[in-house]
Amino acid sequence: MNKNILNFIATIILSVVLSLIFPWWSIMVAAFIASILFPLKNSKIFFVPFLAILLYWGFYSYALSSINNFTLAKKISQLLMLGGDPYLLMLVTGLVGGIAAGISGVFGKQIINTLKKNK
Amino acid sequence: MKFFKLILSMVFTIGIFYVLNTKIGSIPPLGKFLNPTSGIWQNEVDESITGEIKIDALSDKVTVKYDEYLIPHVFAQNNHDLYKAQGYLTAKHRLWQLEFQTYAAAGRLSEIIGEGALNYDRSERRRGMGYGAEQSITFMKKNDPVTYQFLEDYAEGVNAYINQLKPEKYPVEYKLLNYKPEQWTPKKTALLLMYMTKMLAGYDDDLELTNVLRLVGKENFDLLFPDFFDEVDPVIPKETDWSFIDVPQTKSPEKSFVLDTIKETIEKPNPDNGSNNWAISGKKSVTGKPILANDPHLGLNLPSIWFVMQLSTPNYNAFGATIPGALAVISGFNEHIAWGETNATRDVIDWYKITFNKDRTQYKFDGDWKDVIVRIEEIKIKGKKPFIDSVLYTHHGPVVYDKNFRANNERSGYAMRWIGHDGGNHQKTFIELNKAKNYDDYVEALKYWDAPAQNFVFASTEGDIALWIQGKFANKWEGQGKFLMDGSNSKNDWQSFIPKEFNAHSKNPERGFVSSANQHPVDEKYPYYVFNDGYETYRNRVINDFFKRKEKYSVEDFKELHNNNFNLKASELVPYMLQNMNTSSLTKEEIFILEEIKSWKFNNDINEVGPSIWRQWYGNLYNILWDEFDNDSISLTSPYTYQTIYLLKNNGKHKFMDIVETKDVKETAKDLFLLSFKKASKRLQELKKERGDYKWVNYKRTYAGHLLQGLPAFSRFNIPIGGDRNIVNATSENHGPSWRMIVEMTSPPTAIGIYPGGQSGNPGSKYYDNFIDNWAAGKYNNLYFLKANETRDNLIGTQTLIPNSNE
Numbered sequence: 001m002n003k004n005i006l007n008f009i010a011t012i013i014l015s016v017v018l019s020l021i022f023p024w025w026s027i028m029v030a031a032f033i034a035s036i037l038f039p040l041k042n043s044k045i046f047f048v049p050f051l052a053i054l055l056y057w058g059f060y061s062y063a064l065s066s067i068n069n070f071t072l073a074k075k076i077s078q079l080l081m082l083g084g085d086p087y088l089l090m091l092v093t094g095l096v097g098g099i100a101a102g103i104s105g106v107f108g109k110q111i112i113n114t115l116k117k118n119k
Numbered sequence: 120m121k122f123f124k125l126i127l128s129m130v131f132t133i134g135i136f137y138v139l140n141t142k143i144g145s146i147p148p149l150g151k152f153l154n155p156t157s158g159i160w161q162n163e164v165d166e167s168i169t170g171e172i173k174i175d176a177l178s179d180k181v182t183v184k185y186d187e188y189l190i191p192h193v194f195a196q197n198n199h200d201l202y203k204a205q206g207y208l209t210a211k212h213r214l215w216q217l218e219f220q221t222y223a224a225a226g227r228l229s230e231i232i233g234e235g236a237l238n239y240d241r242s243e244r245r246r247g248m249g250y251g252a253e254q255s256i257t258f259m260k261k262n263d264p265v266t267y268q269f270l271e272d273y274a275e276g277v278n279a280y281i282n283q284l285k286p287e288k289y290p291v292e293y294k295l296l297n298y299k300p301e302q303w304t305p306k307k308t309a310l311l312l313m314y315m316t317k318m319l320a321g322y323d324d325d326l327e328l329t330n331v332l333r334l335v336g337k338e339n340f341d342l343l344f345p346d347f348f349d350e351v352d353p354v355i356p357k358e359t360d361w362s363f364i365d366v367p368q369t370k371s372p373e374k375s376f377v378l379d380t381i382k383e384t385i386e387k388p389n390p391d392n393g394s395n396n397w398a399i400s401g402k403k404s405v406t407g408k409p410i411l412a413n414d415p416h417l418g419l420n421l422p423s424i425w426f427v428m429q430l431s432t433p434n435y436n437a438f439g440a441t442i443p444g445a446l447a448v449i450s451g452f453n454e455h456i457a458w459g460e461t462n463a464t465r466d467v468i469d470w471y472k473i474t475f476n477k478d479r480t481q482y483k484f485d486g487d488w489k490d491v492i493v494r495i496e497e498i499k500i501k502g503k504k505p506f507i508d509s510v511l512y513t514h515h516g517p518v519v520y521d522k523n524f525r526a527n528n529e530r531s532g533y534a535m536r537w538i539g540h541d542g543g544n545h546q547k548t549f550i551e552l553n554k555a556k557n558y559d560d561y562v563e564a565l566k567y568w569d570a571p572a573q574n575f576v577f578a579s580t581e582g583d584i585a586l587w588i589q590g591k592f593a594n595k596w597e598g599q600g601k602f603l604m605d606g607s608n609s610k611n612d613w614q615s616f617i618p619k620e621f622n623a624h625s626k627n628p629e630r631g632f633v634s635s636a637n638q639h640p641v642d643e644k645y646p647y648y649v650f651n652d653g654y655e656t657y658r659n660r661v662i663n664d665f666f667k668r669k670e671k672y673s674v675e676d677f678k679e680l681h682n683n684n685f686n687l688k689a690s691e692l693v694p695y696m697l698q699n700m701n702t703s704s705l706t707k708e709e710i711f712i713l714e715e716i717k718s719w720k721f722n723n724d725i726n727e728v729g730p731s732i733w734r735q736w737y738g739n740l741y742n743i744l745w746d747e748f749d750n751d752s753i754s755l756t757s758p759y760t761y762q763t764i765y766l767l768k769n770n771g772k773h774k775f776m777d778i779v780e781t782k783d784v785k786e787t788a789k790d791l792f793l794l795s796f797k798k799a800s801k802r803l804q805e806l807k808k809e810r811g812d813y814k815w816v817n818y819k820r821t822y823a824g825h826l827l828q829g830l831p832a833f834s835r836f837n838i839p840i841g842g843d844r845n846i847v848n849a850t851s852e853n854h855g856p857s858w859r860m861i862v863e864m865t866s867p868p869t870a871i872g873i874y875p876g877g878q879s880g881n882p883g884s885k886y887y888d889n890f891i892d893n894w895a896a897g898k899y900n901n902l903y904f905l906k907a908n909e910t911r912d913n914l915i916g917t918q919t920l921i922p923n924s925n926e
């Protein structure tokens with residue numbers, strides 16, 4: 001299978017598993033490990049884990065709030081000055097997680113690169 | 120280069136982690152806050168109200184039935200389990216509020232909010248809130264270990280909930296402020312009771328009045344602030360016979376005033392904190408059963424101050440409004456009786472000037488020196504080093520103002536004498552009321568009540584109605600405590616207390632009803648000194664007149680009275696102003712507004728414009744009339760509304776009518792009417808431009824603000840409800856009837872009640888604010904008074920709390 005897809009899947013699975021042990025930054029650890037197990041190239045280093053967590057957090061938050069008619073999501077969206085739109089809040093949630101995961105994926109890749117160079 | 124990239128990416132990784140894990144300004148830590156596995160998305164949940172829950176502390180099974188309003192009906196097998204369950208359920212539905220209120224009471228808000236709350240915290244510490252709570256705990260441990268044990272039970276229940284609560288399920292406010300709940304203790308209940316004492320009976324103007332006296336002299340002072348107004352309609356009917364009282368009022372010592380200048384005083388509770396209650400006898404009731412009503416007027420907040428519960432054991436069955444943090448039902452009923460409270464605004468705080476020795480370790484008293492006790496208050500501040508404040512205590516109480524706090528004299532200070540510091544067992548009153556079966560039990564329960572002074576209304580299925588003005592009141596000499604007193608003279612101390620059996624009360628009065636609305640407790644004939652500490656003068660008369668209008672009344676009449684919007688205050692001044700104001704200089708626009716208020720029938724209904732015109736007109740009139748009191752350099756208070764209107768009508772040429780600023784003109788009341796009307800018209804026309812119109816609903820814009828600095832996202836705005844302060848429906852902008860209850864004393868009693876909020880404290884719950892619309896519309900919820908094994912269609916879930924059975 002394509003490394004991009006493997007990294008993508010690994011990031012999500014690791015995130016789910018690690019979230020049982022770690023708080024919110026489990027996604028950073030997940031992206032870090034996935035980037036070492038399935039190293040990517042160029043901008044994909046960032047964007048694959050970014051997309052993985054964007055979708056994971058986005059859909060997960062949708063699933064949680066849709067069963068409660070988005071009651072709280074609307075209010076938090078207003079609180080964070082997103083105009084009370086729950087979908088915008090899901091997007092922001094996804095972006096926050098995605099960026100954190102992407103950056104930590106880049107960090108993982110740099111470790112591999114550094115180790116390789118030293119050999 | 121590789122190393123550089125490695126370092127750079129590491130810095131970025133740590134950086135993003137830090138940014139998303141840290142609260143920056145008012146922005147919560149976004150990663151923590153938004154992630155779906157433990158952030159706010161986990162609060163987007165329905166209520167869990169079925170199944171079984173294991174609670175270690177319980178000794179027996181407790182059944183909790185929820186009705187359609189999410190009111191828990193609790194059936195425990197014994198008292199200890201009952202209060203454990205109350206603690207558990209209160210925490211379950213209102214955890215954040217429960218804790219936050221006691222943080223506020225203790226002066227600990229800086230711990231969670233940061234430095235911005237330091238001034239508030241210092242005031243609360245210097246007011247002796249923690250000291251008072253500790254006094255109560257000591258008193259209870261010593262005198263009533265049984266009640267103290269109930270406080271422990273409640274704490275165990277709260278902690279059982281907190282201990283099984285996973286961080287992802289912390290209420291959303293914890294996530295927003297980035298902190299976590301701490302363990303509950305009996306002291307927190309004592310703090311909550313102190314908070315209520317402060318909120319309800321913590322208002323006093325002694326220091327401001329001292330400044331006023333110095334400013335205007337005694338003659339003017341007595342005109343502006345009389346002990347009794349020209350007409351009073353007191354709580355206890357005028358015709359009451361006081362001849363049974365055989366302990367005289369304290370003799371006055373030779374008076375000496377201490378006319379110090381006080382620049383700035385501590386924040387006071389809202390003077391509108393008050394309430395209505397009334398009860399009619401069977402003889403006055405359409406059904407022949409007494410009916411009782413209560414509506415406490417407090418700040419309108421979300422989560423609401425009230426949490427409605429039914430609390431029962433095999434021995435009794437109580438139902439009504441509870442306050443998170445306090446045990447038992449506070450305003451409610453059981454199978455035999457109903458009760459409710461209003462504030463008895465008596466003067467229970469006095470101030471003494473203290474003279475210290477050189478190093479402030481002693482203070483002067485009766486020609487001798489007494490030791491000062493130092494209480495160290497450590498105020499923790501989020502993200503900063505703690506602030507240490509040393510508060511000096513005298514036998515009067517804490518020296519609130521001294522060189523370290525809002526006063527600057529090295530060798531003196533002002534000490535507070537407050538009944539709230541005396542310790543006491545106020546919790547017991549409610550525990551006993553919940554079980555009471557008749558008038559005698561009610562009177563017995565009230566014996567434990569010291570503060571805050573309350574008018575306890577009562578009705579029973581046996582047909583009795585009653586009202587006791589209960590509290591621990593100093594037997595003061597004439598005039599004692601109105602102004603700052605010399606703290607070095609023992610004659611100025613409170614000499615004794617009025618024996619509680621001589622507290623004013625009324626049982627089954629001739630007129631067939633009892634009522635209270637924070638007005639004068641008694642008239643001049645009551646043999647003890649009662650000083651006018653800002654008594655209400657309008658709601659009481661509307662209520663009492665209402666019950667003199669016809670022979671018999673029903674629950675429907677009670678609802679009508681709760682929602683009565685008649686503005687008696689306006690009706691007593693507007694016609695006079697219209698008659699006496701010179702209208703020749705009015706513009707076309709002003710005449711239009713004049714015509715509008717002329718046609719007003721003095722009802723503060725939502726679609727009227729009259730109430731808005733009146734508010735503006737009277738507000739401006741009051742301000743320009745009392746311009747003498749507009750002084751930034753000292754703390755002052757201006758005369759009460761009733762006396763203001765009295766003077767305008769009867770003393771229109773008094774020198775106070777003159778506007779100080781206009782040196783060459785001498786204004787009279789008539790001039791002020793016109794000037795204020797013009798100012799009002801100007802503002803009203805602006806409002807029309809800004810808001811489209813100035814109908815009352817649009818002018819007043821009633822709102823219920825979230826407890827945390829009124830966070831708009833968690834608040835409700837533009838609630839369409841009429842009324843105003845000094846109106847029976849006392850709803851002003853952010854203050855009003857915080858709980859409305861009507862109980863008819865059938866067997867068992869039939870009751871309705873509602874409050875502007877909802878049972879859940881979670882902004883993500885549909886039960887967070889679901890009562891507000893009906894409350895605003897003057898509607899009520901049925902309070903389903905269940906028996907232990909009863910089921911009903913409108914129950915939505917049953918949850919069983921079970922002990923961890925290891926026996």
